[in-house]
Amino acid sequence: MSFFDLVVGKPLATSEERAEQIGPIAGIPVFGLDALSSAAYGPEAALTLLIPLGLAGIAHIVPISFAIILLLAIVYFSYCQTIDAYPHGGGSYTVASENLGEKAGLLAASALMIDYVLNAAVGISAGVGSLVSAFPRLLPHTLALCLGILLILTLINMRGIKDTVTAFLVPTYLFIGTLLFVIIVGAFRAVAAGGHPVPLIAPPHVPASISLVTLWLLLKVFASGCTAMTGVEAVSNGVNAFRPPAQKNAKRTLTIIIVLLMTFLAGIALLCRAYSIAATDPNSPGYQSVLSQLVSSVMGRGWFYYVTIASILAVLALSANTSYADFPRLTRAVALRNYLPHVFNIRGRRLLYSYGIYALVGFTAFLLIIFGGVTDRLIPLFAIGAFLAFTLSQAGMVMHWKRQGGKGTRHRMIINGIGATATGITLLVVLVAKFTQGAWITAIIVPGLMITMSAVKRHYDGVARDVVIDRPMRVDNLNGPLVIVPMDRWTRISEKGLRFAMKLSDQVQAVHVDAEEGWEEIEHNWQRNVAAPLNQAGRQVPALIFLNSPYRFVLMPLVEYIEKVEKEQPDRQIAVLIPELIVKHWWQTPLHNQRSQLLKLLLLMRGNQRIIVINIPWYL
């Protein structure tokens, strides 16, 4: 087993696909981490905006959270229907392009691609951010830590779905278990204390209201909280990854993810109100995250606190994994329709669309590097892509049912219609609330991506038109080509070239460009070493042609001669045989002139379909 196999795993045969498929338990670490980790930053983002309202603000978090949970329920039912309708995976791109047209599909695809890259970058840097705030000595290494986690995630994901599950199962369920436990214990205590429990460790004091509540502020809080909903799309896009019955398993997975997320959001909101926990200013020295306050209020600061906080950190960093699962599936779906390079269709050694992973990692690393590993400023861009995709997907589903007709159509159209309307309104709210904070960047990049993808499609369509052939092979004029061999001194290399030329065709010309050496010696050697033995063997002797070069150019006289011959011989192809020295070590390259490469390039650049260059390698 080679080192490479050890790192990324042995190749998997196409027939092993079934063994790589997963069930709901394994589906949660693969597809659910983006959604579930939202519990850690969605409420925090909403509460941070409520800081100016002080104690009064905490009261508002409960209705806002329940509005988000309601929206989540609507989206959940819509996506269950999508999974039913698209057994091979119904991402927003597929649904939108099949039901609303290619433009809508490209819009959804652009939005989602941006979103997945942002998710990976923001997830990793949020995890590293929490780690660094716990251990400030790591601060100078923020970027290195981010790229390190990116590398580890990549290596694990390159090993295929099964190995990814194995790696992420423990942190995922530890996170789910501890957070659920905190919520249950906290709720029990709150009920037991009649709604006013005494925290084991008191959270920071919350001052009275500083400013008055406005509708605009509440809308912004809602929009921030909605970042919790990214990642819901993942499962419906990845139905193919589940073992049969795939649709049932996918829906089960989605159900578990959504129920857990709802429980988290509701529990955190209610407990924050019960324990009077507000967000703290992340830029002030006394900063403490909402979940940290919550856990220590309910459980104190024993070992359980540290286990819980560590699992939250881990899941934040791992939330990028949803991007690894879905981005390559999305780019593959787009590439299948010729809007992205075809490499995205190639399944790598571990049955993954490897180039999708490379692209995701490349863009994520790019974002992490230019932002130095601190991607706070990208968060405003975040939810837009998701809600744009939601809206297009649900609207597409309405059209889908309408077109399909049959029993239950009306019912299904209503469910997806409510989904489309709700997510559409939310999209507007998020766009308006976040436009000046950076959402305008998305508004620039999305059309750019759409234009690029359309250009790619046009190119592929052009190539397809060019090469398509609807007739059998032409069998006329299969004469051997005219073979031209540039010839310098008489060496083993020239012998090999000339012999190969004579094997290919009985029409061979040796061409010597006479720059500074004497042609007499070449002529003499030719007669003695080539013409004489060939005459003796009764074979045709190739023509030896001298090209005069008063300005000592070697390549241009050759190219001009070859083109002249090509014009004179309309019914023969021209093959130019170029001996090429292959050196053992790279540093020997400058020791030999690169004329053969240059000649090949010059001939290729002429774009003549009838001239073919044959390199005769000579290994030193």
Add this chain to the structure above:
Amino acid sequence: MSFFDLVVGKPLATSEERAEQIGPIAGIPVFGLDALSSAAYGPEAALTLLIPLGLAGIAHIVPISFAIILLLAIVYFSYCQTIDAYPHGGGSYTVASENLGEKAGLLAASALMIDYVLNAAVGISAGVGSLVSAFPRLLPHTLALCLGILLILTLINMRGIKDTVTAFLVPTYLFIGTLLFVIIVGAFRAVAAGGHPVPLIAPPHVPASISLVTLWLLLKVFASGCTAMTGVEAVSNGVNAFRPPAQKNAKRTLTIIIVLLMTFLAGIALLCRAYSIAATDPNSPGYQSVLSQLVSSVMGRGWFYYVTIASILAVLALSANTSYADFPRLTRAVALRNYLPHVFNIRGRRLLYSYGIYALVGFTAFLLIIFGGVTDRLIPLFAIGAFLAFTLSQAGMVMHWKRQGGKGTRHRMIINGIGATATGITLLVVLVAKFTQGAWITAIIVPGLMITMSAVKRHYDGVARDVVIDRPMRVDNLNGPLVIVPMDRWTRISEKGLRFAMKLSDQVQAVHVDAEEGWEEIEHNWQRNVAAPLNQAGRQVPALIFLNSPYRFVLMPLVEYIEKVEKEQPDRQIAVLIPELIVKHWWQTPLHNQRSQLLKLLLLMRGNQRIIVINIPWYL
């Protein structure tokens, strides 16, 4: 006339060589600028070391200068004999390697190559340095000015010798004329005033002695003054550049250069003593160069002063030109003996060894950039290369005469022997005096260069052994090759490939790697589109071979199959035909898989002499 022709000149035919040759008048700007410009910095360097001695120091400059002049005379006579003996150019490299062995030759070549690069860098930065001290506002642009002058020098030199002469004739003779005039007028006034002339503008006051003179100090002064002798080698290396009688013209040129330089050195030394001119501290604000003091003492500060100073500046910057004339000749001589890449032998469009110029410019630009255009610190390294080359060359000449024998041998051996001894002693003095100031760097680089050159030679010798052939061409076994065509879907590209394969040989195999697509469709298409029409035409149908690929690899099964076939067919060459899509725009490259390139690379890397890859270009 294209823009390119306008900038570097039209190409010159090999037959125009005679017209490019020069006489003594033109020889001075080409070969003499390095030596003559020494008058501007040699005495300055010596006097700077004498500053601590005050007035007493000025007295010492005369004997030291005459010692240098004596050495110059010895070297002059030696080199005249070298020119006689080597009518095609007798640089130190040629003389040393022919008479003292290859090792000695390489030592001389390394030393000289370093020296020429240093000369170019130091010359340009000295010129710019003087300019900047006159116009301090230019200081931030020092590097840009240096690189600009390097570029101008390069463009002028790339046009060939004749154009170089045209460009540099005026500044060269202006410099010679004005400086001679200053010396004559000054000497006349000094004699008229009985040895104590009154300066028109008094030079800065020279304080009395601060420290006592030591032998060590005088040796260091001598070593510094010897930098004036670099560039003397140039003419003997470039005898070829002169028009017939080449040796006579070369000797005339050398004589003029040496006599002028001697006059300058003697005149400057005597006038400095007569007018009590000492060097000033270059780091103090009152700095004024020795020549500036001298000219203003003798001539005042009228227009003549400014013309003289300007021509000195110009000649300093142009002194780099000697490197342009000689470095390419040196690298060519070394490359002729296989110790440097053969590109150094190629004569470019203007009959120059262009690659030598590229290398010189590259290294000079590198030095200028890493030192930011201030190369003062390189000056200590300077004279070592020159004196090492002088010594080896003179010693080689002694051996040359000894070997040759005949009339006048003894006389000639004595002249070159004195030269070798004198320059050898000077080399020791310079080495010891400058070792800690940076001469040790030369002591590291020289062996490094020698090792590299020996490795180059070994490589070329190996290649020559590999490819040499002393027998006529083998004419047995000229069977057509077995042609293997990797085949995907049935397209125009496959048709072109298959047709070309059938033109080359009657042994053709089409190979399909069955990764994920169905082989049935390929088989069906083959029967209908290839087999049927060929059968109808009564031609042989190529074999269609399926390679199974459970792990979806495309290239490895192909490579393995090709190697298997190669082993099975010991008496046929294998030609692999790879269709290659050529895109119109570079950005389209990632839209097509690069498998054909990769397959070619994989096959080349196997290093099998019998497998030949043929790319069939398809232009989109």
